[in-house]
Amino acid sequence: MSLIEILKTLANENRLTILEWLQDPVAHFPPQKNGDLIEHGVCLGAIARKLGISQPTATNHMKVLVNAGLVTPTRNSNWVYFRLNKEAVSLFLDDLQNKVATQK
Amino acid sequence: MSLIEILKTLANENRLTILEWLQDPVAHFPPQKNGDLIEHGVCLGAIARKLGISQPTATNHMKVLVNAGLVTPTRNSNWVYFRLNKEAVSLFLDDLQNKVATQK
DNA sequence: TCCCTATATAGCAATCCAGCAATATAGCTT
DNA sequence: AAGCTATATTGCTGGATTGCTATATAGGGA
Numbered sequence: 676m677s678l679i680e681i682l683k684t685l686a687n688e689n690r691l692t693i694l695e696w697l698q699d700p701v702a703h704f705p706p707q708k709n710g711d712l713i714e715h716g717v718c719l720g721a722i723a724r725k726l727g728i729s730q731p732t733a734t735n736h737m738k739v740l741v742n743a744g745l746v747t748p749t750r751n752s753n754w755v756y757f758r759l760n761k762e763a764v765s766l767f768l769d770d771l772q773n774k775v776a777t778q779k
Numbered sequence: 780m781s782l783i784e785i786l787k788t789l790a791n792e793n794r795l796t797i798l799e800w801l802q803d804p805v806a807h808f809p810p811q812k813n814g815d816l817i818e819h820g821v822c823l824g825a826i827a828r829k830l831g832i833s834q835p836t837a838t839n840h841m842k843v844l845v846n847a848g849l850v851t852p853t854r855n856s857n858w859v860y861f862r863l864n865k866e867a868v869s870l871f872l873d874d875l876q877n878k879v880a881t882q883k
Numbered sequence: 884t885c886c887c888t889a890t891a892t893a894g895c896a897a898t899c900c901a902g903c904a905a906t907a908t909a910g911c912t913t
Numbered sequence: 914a915a916g917c918t919a920t921a922t923t924g925c926t927g928g929a930t931t932g933c934t935a936t937a938t939a940g941g942g943a
Binding site: 678679680682683685686687688691694695698699761762764765768771774776777 | 782783786787789790791792795798799802803865868869872875876877878880881
Binding site: 822823824834835837838839842854856857858859 | 918919920921922923
C-alpha cells in the first residue's frame with residue numbers, strides 16, 4: 676500500500692483509535708471465549724461495541740485497515756479476529772519519516 | 780493541532796507533495812526575485828504552477844497546511860512565502876509514533 | 884430443522900473535500 | 914489614475930467518505 680493510501684486510512688478518528696487499541700488488546704478488550712486476544716486478535720463485534728458504532732460500519736473500517744495492510748484478519752467459523760500488523764506500521768512510519776522529514 | 784487533524788492534512792497527495800518540496804526549496808524551485816527561498820520560503824504562485832493547479836486551490840491547500848502548523852507563511856507586500864516548520868513536523872512524527880507504535 | 888449469533892453486502896442520506904471560474908482586494912509601476 | 918501582478922474570497926460542482934437500516938449468508942446448538 677502506498678504512503679498516501681495509508682495516510683488516508685489513518686485520517687479517521689475511529690480507525691486511528693482501533694489501531695491504538697490493537698497495540699495492546701489485553702489492555703483494551705475483555706477476554707474472549709473463542710479466540711486468544713494476543714494470538715488471533717480482537718473480534719469484530721467487540722470493536723464495534725467498544726466504539727459505539729454499528730456492526731456494518733465496523734466491518735467497513737476493518738476492511739479499510741486490512742486493505743492498507745495495517746491489520747491482519749483471521750476467520751474462525753463465523754468470527755473474525757483482527758490483530759495489528761506491527762511490521763507494516765513500522766514500515767509506514769519509516770516511509771513517512773523519509774518523505775516529510777529531513778534525513779538525520 | 781491534534782494528531783488526527785494533521786493526519787487529515789497529510790492525507791492528500793498535493794499537500795504531501797508540497798511538504799516534500801518545502802523540505803528542500805532550492806532543489807525544487809527556481810530562484811525568486813523577491814524573497815529568499817531558504818529564509819522566507821516559496822511563494823504561492825510557484826507552488827500552484829509547479830503542481831499544475833489553480834491559484835485558489837493552492838491558496839486553500841496552503842491554508843490547511845498553515846492551519847495544521849506544518850508550514851509558516853511570511854507576507855511581503857503582495858507575495859506570501861511558505862516555509863516548512865520542521866519542528867512541528869518532527870513533533871507530529873513523534874506523536875504518531877507514540878500513538879500507533881509500541882514504545883521502543 | 885429452527886433459531887440464534889456473527890459477519891457481509893446493498894442501498895441510501897448527510898457531510899466533507901478538491902477542484903474550478905469569477906471576482907475582490909491590495910500593492911507596485913508608469 | 915490606470916493597469917498589472919499576487920493573493921484571497923465566493924460560490925459552485927462532482928466525487929469521496931462515514932454513517933445508518935435492512936437484508937443476506939453462514940455456522941453452531943437445541
